Amino acid sequence: MSETTNAIDAIAAPVSSPGEKFFPKFEVTPELVAKAQELVALYPEGKEQSAVLPIIHHIQEEFGYVCPEAMPWIAEMCKSTAIHVAGIVTFYPGIHRKCPGKFHFRVCRTIACALSGGEELLPYICSKMGVDPAEMTDEEPMVVSPDGLWSLEAVECLANCGFGPNVMVNDVLHSQVTRGKIDDIMAACKKELAAERKEAAAAKKEAAAARREARAAAAAEAAEATEPTAEEPVAKKTAAKKAPAKKAAPKKK
Amino acid sequence: MSEITYKPGKEPHPRETRRIFRNIDREGYDPSIKCFMKDGGYQTLKKCLKMEPADITNEVKKSGLRGRGGAGFPTGVKWTFIPKGNTKPVYLVCNCDESEPGTFKDRFIVHQDPHQLIEGMIIACYAVQAHYAVIYMREEFPEAARIMQNALQEAEEKNFLGKNIQGSGFDLKIVLHRGAGAYICGEETGLINSIEGVRPYPRIKPPFFPAAIGLYGCPTIVNNVESLCQVRQVMMMGGEAYAAEGAQRSPGTRIIGVSGDVKRPGVYEIISGSITYGELLYDICGGPRIGRKFKAIIPGGASAKVMRCDEILKDRNPDGTVREMTIFDVPMDLDSIAKFGSMSGSGGVIVMDDTRSMPKVLNNLNRFFAWESCGQCSPCREGNPWMYKLSTRICEGKGAPEDVDLLKSVADNICGRTVCAFGEACSWPTQAFTTKFREEFLALTKPINALKPHSAETAEARKFLTRED
Ligand SMILES: Cc1cc2nc3c(=O)[nH]c(=O)nc-3n(C[C@H](O)[C@H](O)[C@H](O)COP(=O)(O)O)c2cc1C
Ligand code: SF4
Ligand code: FES
Numbered sequence: 001m002s003e004t005t006n007a008i009d010a011i012a013a014p015v016s017s018p019g020e021k022f023f024p025k026f027e028v029t030p031e032l033v034a035k036a037q038e039l040v041a042l043y044p045e046g047k048e049q050s051a052v053l054p055i056i057h058h059i060q061e062e063f064g065y066v067c068p069e070a071m072p073w074i075a076e077m078c079k080s081t082a083i084h085v086a087g088i089v090t091f092y093p094g095i096h097r098k099c100p101g102k103f104h105f106r107v108c109r110t111i112a113c114a115l116s117g118g119e120e121l122l123p124y125i126c127s128k129m130g131v132d133p134a135e136m137t138d139e140e141p142m143v144v145s146p147d148g149l150w151s152l153e154a155v156e157c158l159a160n161c162g163f164g165p166n167v168m169v170n171d172v173l174h175s176q177v178t179r180g181k182i183d184d185i186m187a188a189c190k191k192e193l194a195a196e197r198k199e200a201a202a203a204k205k206e207a208a209a210a211r212r213e214a215r216a217a218a219a220a221e222a223a224e225a226t227e228p229t230a231e232e233p234v235a236k237k238t239a240a241k242k243a244p245a246k247k248a249a250p251k252k253k
Numbered sequence: 254m255s256e257i258t259y260k261p262g263k264e265p266h267p268r269e270t271r272r273i274f275r276n277i278d279r280e281g282y283d284p285s286i287k288c289f290m291k292d293g294g295y296q297t298l299k300k301c302l303k304m305e306p307a308d309i310t311n312e313v314k315k316s317g318l319r320g321r322g323g324a325g326f327p328t329g330v331k332w333t334f335i336p337k338g339n340t341k342p343v344y345l346v347c348n349c350d351e352s353e354p355g356t357f358k359d360r361f362i363v364h365q366d367p368h369q370l371i372e373g374m375i376i377a378c379y380a381v382q383a384h385y386a387v388i389y390m391r392e393e394f395p396e397a398a399r400i401m402q403n404a405l406q407e408a409e410e411k412n413f414l415g416k417n418i419q420g421s422g423f424d425l426k427i428v429l430h431r432g433a434g435a436y437i438c439g440e441e442t443g444l445i446n447s448i449e450g451v452r453p454y455p456r457i458k459p460p461f462f463p464a465a466i467g468l469y470g471c472p473t474i475v476n477n478v479e480s481l482c483q484v485r486q487v488m489m490m491g492g493e494a495y496a497a498e499g500a501q502r503s504p505g506t507r508i509i510g511v512s513g514d515v516k517r518p519g520v521y522e523i524i525s526g527s528i529t530y531g532e533l534l535y536d537i538c539g540g541p542r543i544g545r546k547f548k549a550i551i552p553g554g555a556s557a558k559v560m561r562c563d564e565i566l567k568d569r570n571p572d573g574t575v576r577e578m579t580i581f582d583v584p585m586d587l588d589s590i591a592k593f594g595s596m597s598g599s600g601g602v603i604v605m606d607d608t609r610s611m612p613k614v615l616n617n618l619n620r621f622f623a624w625e626s627c628g629q630c631s632p633c634r635e636g637n638p639w640m641y642k643l644s645t646r647i648c649e650g651k652g653a654p655e656d657v658d659l660l661k662s663v664a665d666n667i668c669g670r671t672v673c674a675f676g677e678a679c680s681w682p683t684q685a686f687t688t689k690f691r692e693e694f695l696a697l698t699k700p701i702n703a704l705k706p707h708s709a710e711t712a713e714a715r716k717f718l719t720r721e722d
Contacts, residue, residue: 042428044342044385047469049450050430057392057431078450091452093624094392094434106393110354111555112512112603114617138624156436156621157354157555158393161601162510162518171395 011086011097012068018148019099023064028073032062036077048079052088056095065096093141093155101144101151103189105129106168110157116176118165124179125152128186149193150186266521266537272506273482274522276366284400286407289368295413297489301376302421309380313484315492317504321358322348322439322477323554323599324674325503325587328484332381332474334464341471345378345386346448346463349478350432350439352391354555354621355601358508358520359478363390363397367404371427373481375413376488378425381474386427389444392434401429436625440673441475442467443627454629455673477599479508500526500586509585511538513604514545523585530590531581534604545606549690550580552590553598555618556678558685559611566593595685611690612697615682616644622679633676636667640683647694653703657694661687 036055043050055074059066066074066089072082089095109119126133129150131143142153158166163175169185177185263278265271276282276292289295301309314329335343347370351359362370370388378386390398405427408414416424430448437443440455445468447453460466467473476484483505487495496504507525511518516539523533530550534540541547547562560580568576583589590597605614623637643660646652664680664687671677687694 044469047449050448052450053431053433053447056433080450084451087452088450092433092435094432109617110621111614111617112355115513115603115605115609115614155393155434156624157352159351159357159360159391161355161357161512161603162520164512168393173396 008083008086011090014068015098017065017099017144018146019064019101019144019151021148022102023099024062026059026063026067026070032058033077036074040078048077049084051078052080052085056089060096063099065099067097096142098140098142098144100142100153102149102193103151103186104142104170105150105152106155106158107152108156108158108160108164108166109154110161112157112161113164113166116164118167118177119154121165121167121177121179121182122152122154125182128182149189268528268532268537269522270506270524270527271522272486273369273479273508274361274520276369277361277520278365282365284365284367284404286368286404286411289366294368295372295411297485298372298375298413299419301379301488302419302423306380306382309376309488312492313380313487316487316495317502318480318483318487318495319503319587320477321479321483321507321599322475323353325597328476328480331464331476332377334462335381335472335474336465339472342385343381343383344468344471344473345374345381345383346441346444346468346473346475347374347386347388347478347481348439348441348444348475349388349390349394350436350444351478352436352439353599353601354618355510355512355551355603356554356599357510357512358600360394360397361520362478362482363394363401367397367401368408369482369485370478371404371408371413373483373485374427375418375425377474377476377481377484379423383474384424384426386425387448387468388427388429389432389438389448390429391432391438398429398431405429435627436621437627437673437675440675443673444475445473452627454627455675457672499524500584500588503587507585507587507600509533509600509602511602511604513602514542514547514606514609515604516540516542526584526586526589529582529584530602531579533585533602534581538604541606545608547604548607548609549605549611549614551601551603551605551682552580553596554601555603555621556681557598558595558681559689560590560593560595561689564689568592610648611686611693612644612648615686616641616648618682619644619679622675622682626675626679630671630676632667632670633679636663637679639663640679644683647697650697650699651702652698654695654698654700655703656698657687657691660694 035058039054039058040048040051052074055077056066059070071085071089075082075085089097105125107118107122107125123133129145129152131145131152135143136154142151144151158168158173160166160173160175165177167174167177174181174185258280259265260278260280282288310329310332318328319325320328349359349363374386388401390401405414412419414425414427418425432438432447435453437455438447438453441463442456442461443453445463446456448468463473463475465472486505499505503525505525506522508520508522510520511533515534518538521537534547549562550560551557552560562580564579566578566580568578570576583593587597619637619641623641626633626637628634640660640663643656647656661684664683667676668680669676
């Protein structure tokens with residue numbers, strides 16, 4: 001009745017998610033192009049379009065999801081059109097148009113797992129993640145926690161039916177999952193995050209220290225350079241010395 | 254061979270015969286090519302490369318091997334469907350989508366013994382003279398994808414893949430292609446479209462039989478993971494020896510996955526037809542959980558028709574007399590269960606005991622099918638959500654008795670009117686559940702519900718039609 005967006009506009013519209021802060025923003029780099037070309041080369045000549053799924057998988061691995069800006073680029077890489085890529089992206093349940101959380105939970109809800117209590121895990125996981133189960137709809141089956149750390153999706157059979165309930169967390173399958181096991185898995189995730197953060201903080205500290213050192217060295221040199229030799233201008237010399245030192249800092253982990 | 258030991262707690266049951274699963278959960282075995290070759294791996298391939306391709310096809314035909322992906326089509330016969338005098342390239346695709354609920358056998362092969370599959374594929378490719386093959390793996394196997402990629406690399410380094418394999422002049426490239434979580438990609442023509450990078454809508458047969466017009470419009474052989482491993486087994490044993498073992502019309506071993514309400518669910522490799530459903534569920538799987546009774550069995554993956562455990566099945570003896578039995582007396586081969594209206598399909602046995610509500614089970618399956626329909630044919634696209642709504646309404650106690658018949662009639666009208674076999678796969682459960690457990694469905698309904706509007710809008714619309722009381 002009111003403002004109805006057409007389907008294509010809806011696909012092209014970005015969907016924001018708190019999970020984004022854990023993934024880099026989509027950006028075309030020479031490495032990304034090289035990877036896409038490598039994937040295209042796997043298929044027979046003239047069949048570049050076959051690489052659309054492999055490229056999408058690579059993008060999801062790197063950036064978490066397929067954002068609208070990525071679609072025309074994917075199309076360019078596999079000699080297709082953006083709307084065709086959009087058609088693929090909207091078809092498969094395994095392709096996300098919204099960024100998942102850092103730890104993405106897929107809970108099997110199909111028959112064998114349901115018989116062993118898979119569906120009953122969903123409300124429990126929701127409450128632990130702090131998400132509303134009512135938000136999980138057919139149109140948007142994935143919910144992301146406000147802190148972006150967790151996301152949850154109910155999926156169909158994970159092909160481990162005898163050992164249900166089955167839950168996949170990122171790439172790892174957990175079988176015969178109970179509430180207690182969910183607690184353990186989430187605790188392990190938090191630990192992993194803490195370790196990662198600690199490492200990142202240490203790297204940052206080191207980088208800062210290196211930068212400070214470089215600055216001090218540059219300053220010392222600048223001081224030395226106050227007695228200019230012949231025609232060399234001071235400013236030029238310090239700038240030249242400073243630049244490489246600054247560049248080296250973030251590299252040093 | 255006798256020195257094989259398995260990991261503690263993972264030992265095969267004495268009634269199992271481990272061929273394809275020989276190395277699954279084996280002590281000290283890893284997916285590396287070293288392990289595989291130490292155990293005689295790739296020797297069969299070397300032997301095959303010295304044979305004429307047509308002789309391999311003949312051997313597979315002689316073995317009577319039938320596909321393990323669900324339809325049970327004779328593998329060797331399928332290979333001969335490549336048109337005579339074909340000048341286009343031939344492709345081979347390994348179906349590792351394993352998305353049928355209740356089926357979980359291929360995952361063990363691709364995670365633990367990838368080289369067995371690769372060797373089987375190379376033999377099959379050589380037989381049909383394919384120089385390019387694809388392993389289509391479901392996206393939910395990320396770990397297996399890494400293992401397989403690594404295994405392909407190892408095989409190439411040892412010249413089992415690539416150019417001039419083992420000096421035979423035969424070239425082959427195998428590519429791993431990952432799906433993205435859609436059940437319909439298991440259907441062979443949907444799978445082919447998925448590889449081509451278009452939406453995986455199944456193609457209509459005829460004319461699109463993959464063996465004639467498949468990937469990129471060229472002849473393509475699509476085989477399941479287990480089928481291709483069985484090909485290797487056939488070439489190892491010889492066609493005649495293979496055919497001599499197990500059920501006459503479906504020889505060899507079969508991998509059965511049991512899930513649901515049994516004491517010991519799991520995967521078991523048995524000689525086809527050597528045991529009955531009763532022996533499988535009571536002897537191997539340990540029977541029902543304490544204090545419970547078996548109620549229903551889905552014998553071949555979610556889309557097979559459910560069987561009641563107390564149903565009397567009538568079979569004809571060779572001398573013409575009629576013999577009465579239950580599902581527990583039916584042998585586990587590919588055909589026996591088909592005589593009683595179900596199918597053995599991909600070997601996924603789902604068991605339900607007397608604590609289960611059948612309408613709820615059906616409702617779960619209906620949601621699966623409603624979610625997974627590709628949307629190409631209207632009966633399937635519209636019918637499945639309709640069936641799901643009806644079964645939900647019944648489960649919630651809001652249905653009328655007529656809803657049960659309506660539910661079945663929707664299913665009857667999908668089946669046989671669609672592009673692909675998903676139409677049958679989704680209607681069989683509803684047909685079987687509503688007929689065999691009709692009383693359970695009816696018990697949840699109330700005649701008064703027929704007069705009750707189910708939503709606020711219909712209530713509004715009906716205000717003018719019904720008497721206020
Ligand atoms: C809806 C549908 C889903 C299917 N899913 C699978 C599957 O997950 N894995 C599989 O191997 N075959 C599946 N099949 C069967 C394939 O279409 C095909 O028959 C099979 O891969 C052929 O291999 P085979 O001859 O070795 O059995 C499915 C068929 C249909 C109609
Ligand atoms: S039967 Fe269903 S799944 Fe198969 S092509 Fe038609 S709509 Fe798609
Ligand atoms: S039903 Fe859950 S893994 Fe198959």
